[in-house]
Structures are given as structure tokens and as C-alpha cells.
Amino acid sequence: xxxxxWEQIFLGEDSDGTEIKEETMIRKLRxxxxxxxxxxxxxxxxxxxxxxSTVLQIDVENFVRYVEDISDPSKFATNPNVTPASVPKNFxxxxxxxxxxxxxxxxxxxxxxxxxxxxxxRPAPNPGEAIADTNRNVEEDMRFEILNVDGTAVGTIxxxxxxxxxxxxxxxxxxxxxxxALVGGTGAFFGARGFFGQAVTSxxxxxxxxxxxxxxxxxxxxxxxxxxxxxxxxxMELPQIVVNAGFPQIPLVMHLGDSSLLTAYNPASAAETLxxxxxxxxxxxxxxxxxxxxxASPVAAVNSPVTVTVNGKSATVVAAAxxxxxxxxxxxxxxxxxxxxxxxxxxxxxxxxxxGSAVGIPIQ
Numbered sequence: 513x514x515x516x517x518w519e520q521i522f523l524g525e526d527s528d529g530t531e532i533k534e535e536t537m538i539r540k541l542r543x544x545x546x547x548x549x550x551x552x553x554x555x556x557x558x559x560x561x562x563x564x565s566t567v568l569q570i571d572v573e574n575f576v577r578y579v580e581d582i583s584d585p586s587k588f589a590t591n592p593n594v595t596p597a598s599v600p601k602n603f604x605x606x607x608x609x610x611x612x613x614x615x616x617x618x619x620x621x622x623x624x625x626x627x628x629x630x631x632x633x634r635p636a637p638n639p640g641e642a643i644a645d646t647n648r649n650v651e652e653d654m655r656f657e658i659l660n661v662d663g664t665a666v667g668t669i670x671x672x673x674x675x676x677x678x679x680x681x682x683x684x685x686x687x688x689x690x691x692x693a694l695v696g697g698t699g700a701f702f703g704a705r706g707f708f709g710q711a712v713t714s715x716x717x718x719x720x721x722x723x724x725x726x727x728x729x730x731x732x733x734x735x736x737x738x739x740x741x742x743x744x745x746x747x748m749e750l751p752q753i754v755v756n757a758g759f760p761q762i763p764l765v766m767h768l769g770d771s772s773l774l775t776a777y778n779p780a781s782a783a784e785t786l787x788x789x790x791x792x793x794x795x796x797x798x799x800x801x802x803x804x805x806x807x808a809s810p811v812a813a814v815n816s817p818v819t820v821t822v823n824g825k826s827a828t829v830v831a832a833a834x835x836x837x838x839x840x841x842x843x844x845x846x847x848x849x850x851x852x853x854x855x856x857x858x859x860x861x862x863x864x865x866x867x868g869s870a871v872g873i874p875i876q
Contacts, residue, residue: 565706566866568615568743569686570656572624575610575719575737578728588724594734595726601640604630608719609731610739612658616865618817620666621659624741628652628673648691649676656741658701658864664797666816666864667699669743671708679709686711686742694743700794700816700864701747708743716740749792751861751868754841763871764789765859768845779874783850785830786873793818793842793863796834806834806841816864820846823857832863848875 579597581604582588606629612622631651633644656669673692680691687709697704719737726734754764765774765788774780796812806812812834820827830845844861856872 565744565746567686568745568865569617569711570612570620570624570658570741570743571614571715571738572610572741573613573738574732574735575608575624575717575739576722576728576731576734577606577608577719578722578724578726580605580607581723582725589727589729591723591725592727592730595723597721597723599721600630602630602632602642606630607724608652609728610719610736611732612656615658618865619661621661621663622666623657624654625657626652626654626673628675646674647677648674651675654692656743660815660817664815665699667697667701667794669697669701669704669745670695671743680707683707683709683742683744686740694745697745700866701745702794703748704745706744706746708741711740711742713740745866747792747866751790751792751863751866753859753861753868753871754789754791755871763859763873765871765873774873776874779876780848781876782848782852785845785847787843787845788820788859788861789835790842790844790861790868791840792868793832793844793861800834803839805837805839808836811836814842814863818844819862820844821860821862822849822852825849825852827859 577597579599581598581600606627608626608628610624612620612624614620628650629652630649632641633646633648634641635643635645635647637643650673652673652675654671654673656671658666658668660666671692671694673690675690675692677691679687690709692708694704694706694708715738717737717739719739720735722734756762756764762773762775765780765786766772767774767778767780768785768787771787772778774786780786793814794816795814796806797815798807798810798812800806800812814832814834818829818832820829827849828847830847832844833842835841835843848857852875854875857875858870859873860870861868
């Protein structure tokens with residue numbers, strides 16, 4: 513049996529062992545050339561991506577730092593009004609809380625919270641500051657618990673910060689301050705690592721310093737600051753469109769109507785709804801235990817935001833879920849934008865704002 517197109521062309525025999533006729537050989541050679549040229553273009557794009565990381569810009573509002581400026585715990589969180597803090601010169605402890613309102617410009621929900629202690633480090637310290645070779649203001653741990661706009665959980669990212677001063681070497685250009693490390697995550701960000709900092713934008717408002725006597729139930733009413741946190745996240749697994757194991761590698765994208773695979777001789781049309789198979793889309797609802805297949809009923813819908821782009825333009829995602837009976841395999845149904853040009857189009861899938869590599873599909 514000659515299983516691959518390359519074997520059939522090389523040996524001059526069809527998959528059943530019979531000699532290939534001239535017109536059939538020409539057709540197969542054309543198919544091979546089209547697929548091979550597509551693979552060269554998109555494999556170059558994939559290899560140029562380098563380290564699999566992504567940048568998340570997380571916008572927060574109602575940012576309040578509650579300073580531990582009172583010694584009587586019975587008075588914590590008792591004053592319903594705005595209560596200014598008595599901020600110590602150094603070594604002061606605090607807890608900060610803010611609302612997550614957007615990720616990479618897309619509406620989101622969630623909570624950004626930190627706990628830490630002011631540690632003013634200065635090469636030329638003022639009285640009360642600590643002498644050091646570095647210039648920093650605070651040491652804290654942070655948690656980004658991100659939700660969809662409907663309140664369902666996407667995942668949590670945990671980090672450690674040595675705040676203030678310049679960003680670390682290699683940080684995203686948007687980072688203007690903070691030297692921080694991501695040390696893990698849950699949900700869609702399971703095992704994530706990387707680093708983050710803070711970007712100062714025209715919308716930035718410093719966090720409000722409140723006494724721990726202020727009741728945090730009124731945080732949104734009393735108001736606070738606005739900030740943009742910039743995270744460079746290196747996930748354990750990228751979302752990827754599955755390709756055939758043999759050579760040439762053809763992406764597993766099919767016509768939704770008859771489940772036939774897209775090829776140069778069976779292309780997609782603009783505005784058509786297609787189905788792609790993918791890996792790395794993360795947890796589902798309902799969930800499954802690690803290593804277990806997805807159920808047929810109820811459908812295991814991906815709980816993170818899933819997007820598909822065609823030539824860089826957002827496509828309408830109709831459905832994204834685990835393939836029933838499969839382990840770690842997902843399907844995504846999407847509609848090709850109506851203005852997609854004919855030829856080979858580049859498509860990419862993302863989950864939880866983390867984008868995979870591009871592959872090519874034919875459009876007629």
C-alpha cells in the first residue's frame with residue numbers, strides 16, 4: 513500500500529498498487545506542489561515565532577491598597593467611608609484589591625489582589641530608607657483570578673514582585689516599571705511562568721491608599737486607581753491546530769456540512785462554516801479528569817475565550833468543545849469572514865488570549 517501522496521508520485525503507483533495514469537500523475541503532482549508551497553510559507557512563519565510565549569495586558573480598576581496602620585484588629589474593615597491611610601516611612605504592610613475589567617482589550621471580569629510590605633531600597637537612601645545597590649519600593653505576591661464576562665472561571669496566574677524602579681531585562685516594551693516573576697497558574701494558565709510589570713498609560717490613576725479601618729465592601733463606591741498590568745506568559749502548552757502525521761502535513765480542517773477534509777481540490781469558500789481540530793485549549797465545562805476522554809453528553813465546552821483568525825481577521829466562533837471520546841483533542845467551528853480573498857489563507861486559533869501557530873487552508 514502506498515499510503516502517502518509522496519510515495520505514490522515517487523513509485524508511480526496508486527494506493528492500491530496499480531500504475532498511475534499520466535493524467536492522474538499530473539493531478540497528483542499539482543496537488544503535491546500546492547501543498548508543499550503552502551507548507552514552506554507557513555512552516556517558516558511557525559519557526560520564526562521562537563519561544564512560545566504571549567503578552568497579556570490586563571486592565572484593572574477600583575485599585576485600593578489597604579495599609580495596616582492600626583494595631584487593633586477589631587477595628588479592621590469597620591469604617592464605611594473613605595478612610596485615608598497613615599503610611600509608614602518604610603516596612604509598612606498592606607493588602608491591595610482591584611477589579612479586572614479587560615484582557616488584551618477584550619472585556620473580562622475577575623480580581624487582582626496582592627499582599628506585601630513596603631521596602632524602600634536606595635543606592636543613596638534618605639533617612640528611614642534602606643541602602644542597597646538596587647532602587648525598589650515594595651515586595652509583594654500577586655494573584656490574577658480571571659473570569660469570563662459571564663462570571664465563569666478562566667484561570668489564575670500567581671506572581672512575585674519587587675516593585676518600583678526599572679523593568680527586568682527582556683521585559684515586553686510596554687512594561688515601564690516593576691521587576692516581577694510569574695511562578696505558576698491554574699485553569700487555562702496551568703503551570704504558566706514568565707514575568708510581568710506595569711505600564712503607565714494615559715488612563716492610569718495611582719492606586720488609592722486606604723486605612724485597613726476602611727470597609728472594603730464599599731471599595732467600588734469609594735473608588736480607587738486604574739492600572740494596566742503587562743504579563744509575558746510562557747504556557748506549558750500552546751493552542752495548536754492538529755495536522756496529519758504523514759508527509760505532507762495537512763491541517764485537519766474540514767467542511768462542516770459533509771466532514772470532508774479541505775484540500776487544494778476541495779477548498780473552502782468565503783463565509784462558509786468550517787471545523788478545525790485542535791489541542792491545548794485548556795479546561796472544559798463540565799470538566800474531565802486528566803487523561804480521561806471527553807464525554808458525548810453533556811458537551812464539554814471550552815471554558816476559556818476561544819478565537820480564530822483568518823489572514824489576521826477575527827472569524828465568528830460558533831462552538832469550541834472537547835471531541836467526544838478523545839483525550840486532549842478539541843473541535844472549533846468557525847465561519848470564514850465573507851471578504852476572505854481566494855488562495856491560501858493563514859488561520860490561527862487562540863484560547864485564553866494565548867495564540868498558536870499559523871497553518872494554511874485553501875479558499876476558492
